Amino acid sequence: xxxxxxxxxxxxxxxxxxxxxxxxxxxxxxxxxxxxxxxxxxxxxxxxxxxxxxxxxxxxxxxxxxxxxxxxxxxxxxxxxxxxxxxxxxxxxxxxxxxxxxxxxxxxxxxxxxxxxxxxxxxxxxxxxxxxxxxxxxxxxxxxxxxxxxxxxxxxxxxxxxxxxxxxxxxxxxxxxxxxxxxxxxxxxxxxxxxxxxxxxxxxxxxxxxxxxxxxxxxxxxxxxxxxxxxxxxxxxxxxxxxxxxxxxxxxxxxxxxxxxxxxxxxxxxxxxxxxxxxxxxxxxxxxxxxxxxxxxxxxxxxxxxxxxxxxxxxxxxxxxxxxxxxxxxxxxxxxxxxxxxxxxxxxxxxxxxxxxxxxxxxxxxxxxxxxxxxxxxxxxxxxxxxxxxxxxxxxxxxxxxxxxxxxxxxxxxxxxxxxxxxxxxxxxxxxxxxxxxxxxxxxxxxxxxxxxxxxxxxxxxxxxxxxxxxxxxxxxxxxxxxxxxxxxxxxxxxxxxxxxxxxxxxxxxxxxxxx
Numbered sequence: 001x002x003x004x005x006x007x008x009x010x011x012x013x014x015x016x017x018x019x020x021x022x023x024x025x026x027x028x029x030x031x032x033x034x035x036x037x038x039x040x041x042x043x044x045x046x047x048x049x050x051x052x053x054x055x056x057x058x059x060x061x062x063x064x065x066x067x068x069x070x071x072x073x074x075x076x077x078x079x080x081x082x083x084x085x086x087x088x089x090x091x092x093x094x095x096x097x098x099x100x101x102x103x104x105x106x107x108x109x110x111x112x113x114x115x116x117x118x119x120x121x122x123x124x125x126x127x128x129x130x131x132x133x134x135x136x137x138x139x140x141x142x143x144x145x146x147x148x149x150x151x152x153x154x155x156x157x158x159x160x161x162x163x164x165x166x167x168x169x170x171x172x173x174x175x176x177x178x179x180x181x182x183x184x185x186x187x188x189x190x191x192x193x194x195x196x197x198x199x200x201x202x203x204x205x206x207x208x209x210x211x212x213x214x215x216x217x218x219x220x221x222x223x224x225x226x227x228x229x230x231x232x233x234x235x236x237x238x239x240x241x242x243x244x245x246x247x248x249x250x251x252x253x254x255x256x257x258x259x260x261x262x263x264x265x266x267x268x269x270x271x272x273x274x275x276x277x278x279x280x281x282x283x284x285x286x287x288x289x290x291x292x293x294x295x296x297x298x299x300x301x302x303x304x305x306x307x308x309x310x311x312x313x314x315x316x317x318x319x320x321x322x323x324x325x326x327x328x329x330x331x332x333x334x335x336x337x338x339x340x341x342x343x344x345x346x347x348x349x350x351x352x353x354x355x356x357x358x359x360x361x362x363x364x365x366x367x368x369x370x371x372x373x374x375x376x377x378x379x380x381x382x383x384x385x386x387x388x389x390x391x392x393x394x395x396x397x398x399x400x401x402x403x404x405x406x407x408x409x410x411x412x413x414x415x416x417x418x419x420x421x422x423x424x425x426x427x428x429x430x431x432x433x434x435x436x437x438x439x440x441x442x443x444x445x446x447x448x449x450x451x452x453x454x455x456x457x458x459x460x461x462x463x464x465x466x467x468x469x470x471x472x473x474x475x476x477x478x479x480x481x482x483x484x485x486x487x488x489x490x491x492x493x494x495x496x497x498x499x500x501x502x503x504x505x506x507x508x509x510x511x512x513x514x515x516x
Contacts (some may be wrong), residue, residue: 034441070196070411071321075298084295084325086333087395088280088360091415094185096277099502100411103185117401118274119157119383119496123476125460127162130381131274133514134163134269136171137379140510141267146269148378150260152365153275154181157192161249164196179247179254180263189243189256198245198254250380253334260368269376270369276415276424277384279361281395284334285326286354292326296407299323324334333360341390341423355392366424367431373507374434376436380505381513383444387421387501394418407467427503435508439516445481445497450515454475 006093067075074286075091078085095102119126138147151160160179179196183189196495241255241302257263283294299320327334337358342350369380397406399413406415428438430514457477464470482495 017101025354025474031446037227037383056089067321070097071092073100074296074322078297084297086282087294087296087324088282089284090322090410091280091294091395094413094415095280097411101413102411103188105511106188109142117493118155118158119480119500120136120155120266121161122479122496123473124162125453125473125477126448126480127159128166128456129453129511130159130273131163131166131447132451133381134271135167135170136514137269137506137510138173140174140506140513142174143172143376144267145176146153146266147173148180148263148266149177149271150180150182150263151271151273152182152269153278154183154192155188155274157181157195159273160192161197164249165248165254166368168337174250174252174266177250177252179252180261181254181256183256186256193243193245193254196245196254199248201245203243204240213325224250245291260365260372264377265376268376270378270385272373272380272382273382276362276365276419277357277386278363278380278414279359281357281359281417282337283393284338284356284358287326287506290330291326291338292357293331294324295332296322297325320405320407322410341420341426342431344426345390353390353392356425357391357418358403358420362419363423363427366427370428370431370436370505372433372434373505374436377507378429378509379390379507379510379513381502381503382419382424383500384419384502385500386421386441389420389422390439390440391418391420419501421501424503436505438503438505440503441511442502442503442516443498444502445483447502448481448514453481 022199023255032094070093074085074090077089093101096104098104106332134149138144141147149160149163154160160181164177164179167177181189181192183192206380241257243256244250245253245254257261284291285294286292290369337360341356342353372378373380395406395415395417397404397408397415399409404413406413424439425438428434428436457473459469460473464473479493479495481497483498484495486492486494502515504516506513
């Protein structure tokens with residue numbers, strides 16, 4: 001997602017706890033006669049209701065019932081949930097709401113005319129080197145007759161197009177490959193089909209079929225982020241691809257899926273490039289009451305005595321329709337997720353943590369990928385910006401290549417968060433019986449140089465049609481592996497070599513992947 005903006009990322013705000021704005025919610029204390037209600041949470045919505053009633057009396061244009069679009073949808077969701085929703089639900093709705101979601105729009109969000117630029121859009125070399133990685137893993141698997149290459153969140157399809165073009169001379173690999181794209185946006189599916197030169201597409205469901213199928217949203221799955229997923233991904237596929245075509249780049253069959261569960265069994269390579277950063281996160285803050293969860297609610301005008309709410313914004317700032325508040329005490333999610341993440345972390349470090357940000361969908365998906373390659377053999381490569389973790393508040397919003405507040409213009413800005421690579425590796429370490437090994441994270445610079453960026457660039461420059469084209473190739477590769485901070489005023493973009501990192505998994509018996 002944001003990834004190659006010219007904006008330098010700076011965080012100065014500090015989310016406090018004591019005296020901050022709180023959700024008007026009270027944890028019930030069970031009586032002796034009502035032990036069955038222990039742990040139940042009751043929501044007191046009187047503060048929210050009074051604020052809305054006050055606005056209505058004052059003739060405020062934002063009174064209840066006047067909000068439309070995604071904001072209106074979020075307001076109704078908050079009322080249904082008792083007054084507030086987790087940060088993760090807010091992120092999910094902003095990105096993938098069927099009508100108002102950021103990625104569901106027809107507008108192209110990628111490139112200079114969009115909101116951000118990704119590595120495949122910067123240089124063809126990136127996708128070609130990922131193709132080298134895939135070919136090497138194919139050989140490590142023993143060159144099977146069939147190979148599923150799965151990509152989550154393919155964007156415009158540029159990475160996959162460069163991968164297929166760069167490997168089409170390897171006949172055995174080319175003939176074994178089928179491409180499986182996991183994409184929830186109908187608009188992006190059309191763009192991907194065009195980029196991959198698929199021509200006429202075939203839908204698997206007959207037109208007018210009376211059966212109604214609800215697509216699986218991979219951003220939504222928080223069902224079992226605290227333990228084992230149940231392991232259906234390695235058994236018979238559930239459902240089938242909803243669209244298929246054939247790429248004219250190398251003749252590979254291309255399938256579009258709503259989720260991993262409909263990808264057929266067999267040796268599998270999975271690519272997740274700048275995908276995990278777009279998955280929803282939950283945020284927790286340590287208080288005297290324990291790990292409380294940050295929630296999103298309609299702005300009630302309730303701020304702390306020092307003029308800040310938990311989003312870190314001053315009360316002097318322009319009023320927003322939404323605000324961040326804290327749960328009155330630990331939530332079920334904080335009980336399960338925080339304790340799991342803190343396992344294995346030195347006590348001194350764990351005790352010093354004040355904020356924790358976790359992505360349940362990321363944990364669930366990574367667990368499913370472990371299960372997939374354990375039962376079918378294969379490898380997974382994820383490239384994203386992130387850190388070893390645990391992480392605090394890294395959620396950010398980007399619009400037109402500039403950072404904006406995460407609560408501004410819901411559905412109109414890209415929301416993303418740093419990837420907690422340590423949390424992903426922890427999932428593999430908790431399943432030693434799977435035989436799956438996890439490597440990294442390593443920098444994007446180390447990975448691409450190990451895969452042969454320099455000799456590939458030299459070859460392209462040698463065959464460049466003009467000096468201008470050669471300069472463009474060199475500048476693109478320098479950005480992919482460079483460390484420079486960039487200069488927003490002069491338009492020099494920051495290097496991606498160290499900020500972006502890669503993590504990989506391989507099934508039992510496979511060697512450490514090149515670059516790790």
